[in-house]
Amino acid sequence: MSADDRLKVVARHLGVGKNVFHTSIAMQLCSSENKTSDTAQGGVVLPQIGPSSDARKPRRSKPVKSVIPKNRQELLKWNGWGYKDSKFVVENGIVSFTGNRYAIGNLSLPYFTEWVLEKFDVDLNSGKIADPVPKQDNFPSPIVDAGFLDELHCLQISFSLDGVDRLIRSHGHTLHDIFILREGTFERIPDIVAWPESHDAVVNLVQLAEKHDIVIIPFGGGTSVSKAVSCPREETRTILSLDTSQMNRILWLDQENLVACCEAGIVGQDLERELGQQGFTSGHEPDSYEFSSLGGWVATRASGMKKNVYGNIEDLLVHVRMVTPSGVLEKSCQVPRMSCGPDFNHVILGSEGTLGVITEVIIKVRPLPQCKKYGSIAFPNFESGLLSMREVAKQRCQPASIRLMDNEQFKFGQSLRPVPGYFGLLLDGLKKIYITKIKGFDVNQMCVTTLVFEGDPKDVEHQEKKIYDIAAQYGGIPAGEANGERGYMLTFVIAYIRDLAMEYNIVGESFETSVSWDRTLSLCNNVKHRLKKECEAAGIRHFMISCRVTQTYDVGSCVYFYFGFKWNGVGNPVTTYEHLEELARDEILASGGSLSHHHGVGKLRMRWFPSQVSKLGVELYRATKRQLDPKNIFANGNISKQNL
Numbered sequence: 001m002s003a004d005d006r007l008k009v010v011a012r013h014l015g016v017g018k019n020v021f022h023t024s025i026a027m028q029l030c031s032s033e034n035k036t037s038d039t040a041q042g043g044v045v046l047p048q049i050g051p052s053s054d055a056r057k058p059r060r061s062k063p064v065k066s067v068i069p070k071n072r073q074e075l076l077k078w079n080g081w082g083y084k085d086s087k088f089v090v091e092n093g094i095v096s097f098t099g100n101r102y103a104i105g106n107l108s109l110p111y112f113t114e115w116v117l118e119k120f121d122v123d124l125n126s127g128k129i130a131d132p133v134p135k136q137d138n139f140p141s142p143i144v145d146a147g148f149l150d151e152l153h154c155l156q157i158s159f160s161l162d163g164v165d166r167l168i169r170s171h172g173h174t175l176h177d178i179f180i181l182r183e184g185t186f187e188r189i190p191d192i193v194a195w196p197e198s199h200d201a202v203v204n205l206v207q208l209a210e211k212h213d214i215v216i217i218p219f220g221g222g223t224s225v226s227k228a229v230s231c232p233r234e235e236t237r238t239i240l241s242l243d244t245s246q247m248n249r250i251l252w253l254d255q256e257n258l259v260a261c262c263e264a265g266i267v268g269q270d271l272e273r274e275l276g277q278q279g280f281t282s283g284h285e286p287d288s289y290e291f292s293s294l295g296g297w298v299a300t301r302a303s304g305m306k307k308n309v310y311g312n313i314e315d316l317l318v319h320v321r322m323v324t325p326s327g328v329l330e331k332s333c334q335v336p337r338m339s340c341g342p343d344f345n346h347v348i349l350g351s352e353g354t355l356g357v358i359t360e361v362i363i364k365v366r367p368l369p370q371c372k373k374y375g376s377i378a379f380p381n382f383e384s385g386l387l388s389m390r391e392v393a394k395q396r397c398q399p400a401s402i403r404l405m406d407n408e409q410f411k412f413g414q415s416l417r418p419v420p421g422y423f424g425l426l427l428d429g430l431k432k433i434y435i436t437k438i439k440g441f442d443v444n445q446m447c448v449t450t451l452v453f454e455g456d457p458k459d460v461e462h463q464e465k466k467i468y469d470i471a472a473q474y475g476g477i478p479a480g481e482a483n484g485e486r487g488y489m490l491t492f493v494i495a496y497i498r499d500l501a502m503e504y505n506i507v508g509e510s511f512e513t514s515v516s517w518d519r520t521l522s523l524c525n526n527v528k529h530r531l532k533k534e535c536e537a538a539g540i541r542h543f544m545i546s547c548r549v550t551q552t553y554d555v556g557s558c559v560y561f562y563f564g565f566k567w568n569g570v571g572n573p574v575t576t577y578e579h580l581e582e583l584a585r586d587e588i589l590a591s592g593g594s595l596s597h598h599h600g601v602g603k604l605r606m607r608w609f610p611s612q613v614s615k616l617g618v619e620l621y622r623a624t625k626r627q628l629d630p631k632n633i634f635a636n637g638n639i640s641k642q643n644l
């Protein structure tokens with residue numbers, strides 16, 4: 001009887017789930033195995049490019065207790081965004097938000113209900129509930145080689161062949177992913193999920209995969225919006241989803257040099273809580289930070305909302321280790337800067353799981369800010385808001401975050417309130433009279449900038465003054481802290497809306513770009529105009545297209561679009577959406593925008609990759625791939641066709 005068969009028997013005896021094996025059981029068996037395999041227990045030591053830079057520092061061995069359990073489906077939705085207890089629901093014809101995790105929790109939203117009815121003309125009494133989680137028998141049987149399983153048991157890495165475990169790691173959060181979860185079937189899901197608990201375990205696992213020709217897809221928080229974690233449908237080899245969630249220790253915190261060494265699987269909210277308890281912050285806060293991981297941020301070149309103070313992930317990253325089939329890529333020292341040929345950190349940043357597994361990251365940390373303040377400014381129109389933002393960037397006095405919403409988004413944000421005056425809203429009472437009657441703003445033109453200030457109270461005060469002075473030159477009026485705070489709170493809640501929308505045949509999602517200042521306004525207008533025209537041509541009568549400028553730089557901005565429409569019943573709504581988003585992307589590129597500011601390429605935007613980086617750039621990427629992963633073990637198919 002093979003070790004695999006024996007394990008199954010032992011697992012059954014112990015009452016362990018059909019296909020789930022645990023380290024402790026495996027260990028008992030492997031310890032009695034005759035270990036002749038070169039990968040057994042401890043595995044082959046991969047060549048290391050330079051010694052680990054932090055060899056002198058004592059390392060913490062205790063994992064961080066994550067908010068998100070190893071069995072993710074206990075807490076998170078299996079077919080939608082976020083926590084199971086938090087969602088938009090319709091009760092007696094009125095939309096409300098459940099749970100108490102967010103400020104709009106347990107409140108009914110009559111204005112939002114009105115907005116939905118007006119914008120999309122839906123019948124709120126006829127919602128379409130998604131299919132329940134598939135039964136175990138409905139999952140494709142995993143293709144897993146017994147020899148591989150035998151050796152995996154011996155590596156002390158826990159793994160699962162369970163259908164639901166595999167399904168929830170087969171996708172990210174594109175419209176396509178969620179639609180399939182609700183109404184269809186994925187053509188390919190991983191065959192096995194493994195949870196290594198350390199860098200060394202990953203080294204062993206990668207070596208084993210190389211030996212058995214197994215495909216590895218690294219999985220962090222699964223918040224990808226580029227189809228980056230999905231399995232290529234034509235892949236015939238075994239696909240292993242390498243879930244990094246159990247590698248989540250903060251190995252050390254160096255208060256002198258203000259850096260922390262963390263394992264790559266730690267998710268944003270855990271990282272911030274743990275650092276915060278010691279008086280520090282990384283300051284990296286992408287809108288997905290509750291669920292996305294440090295390794296995922298590096299692998300996708302993520303951008304956080306407070307990048308003006310703390311930097312984007314590439315600014316925060318000091319040192320990184322990536323396990324590839326050819327060895328461990330890392331620098332030999334942990335220094336602020338090096339002039340030592342091309343910077344290989346930048347080979348790892350944005351590699352999207354195609355070159356190896358990021359296992360440990362040393363990031364900058366800062367003491368928690370003494371002062372955090374919100375703010376908002378109303379502008380008569382988008383152009384004036386944008387000019388003001390440009391001036392703020394020119395004078396380099398950006399607060400931690402500055403975001404400009406267009407009129408559509410401003411009105412939508414205003415609708416997400418429970419009762420008049422609840423959050424000191426802009427369009428209520430005296431403020432509305434002041435803004436519209438006295439200042440003459442048109443409610444259908446005006447826009448709002450939201451602000452987050454962080455730092456020393458004196459610096460914040462100075463910055464506030466400077467920004468409100470600049471805004472005044474462009475007709476901007478301070479609109480209060482409550483509006484600003486609410487705007488940022490809504491950032492986290494908005495992601496939940498699509499699940500409700502899909503119950504009423506409304507499909508949509510967001511996409512983003514970066515663009516120079518001189519072309520920002522025209523890009524926003526062109527994309528909106530194009531989508532409006534295309535919707536009309538496709539007979540789509542009810543749609544929303546809006547944008548906001550979310551990041552500012554010396555030379556340009558980042559723009560985020562939200563696009564959704566009520567499906568008219570013709571064709572497949574996702575195919576229609578994807579076609580329209582493709583047209584929007586063409587328009588973005590024609591208007592001088594980039595393929596992506598922070599969502600990455602994945603499989604979704606692969607077709608434009610060569611036009612962004614040149615033919616030679618593609619060849620350079622492929623040569624790197626060949627060098628680091630000659631057998632294409634990391635065959636998730638992202639970035640560029642991997643016909644090596």
Ligand SMILES: Cc1cc2nc3c(=O)[nH]c(=O)nc-3n(C[C@H](O)[C@H](O)[C@H](O)COP(=O)(O)OP(=O)(O)OC[C@H]3O[C@@H](n4cnc5c(N)ncnc54)[C@H](O)[C@@H]3O)c2cc1C
Binds near residue numbers: 228295
């Ligand atoms: C609601 C919402 C809001 C978002 N807001 C932002 C935002 O503000 N800013 C932003 O930048 N992005 C944002 N995103 C996109 C997404 O959260 C980021 O791309 C994030 O960095 C992905 O991290 P993850 O841990 O979820 O990675 P995953 O989705 O698990 O993986 C993404 C890619 O990285 C690879 N990968 C993951 N971990 C590793 C690892 N350890 N080693 C090697 N490869 C790895 C995967 O194979 C995959 O190719 C948002 C997404 C959603 C759904």
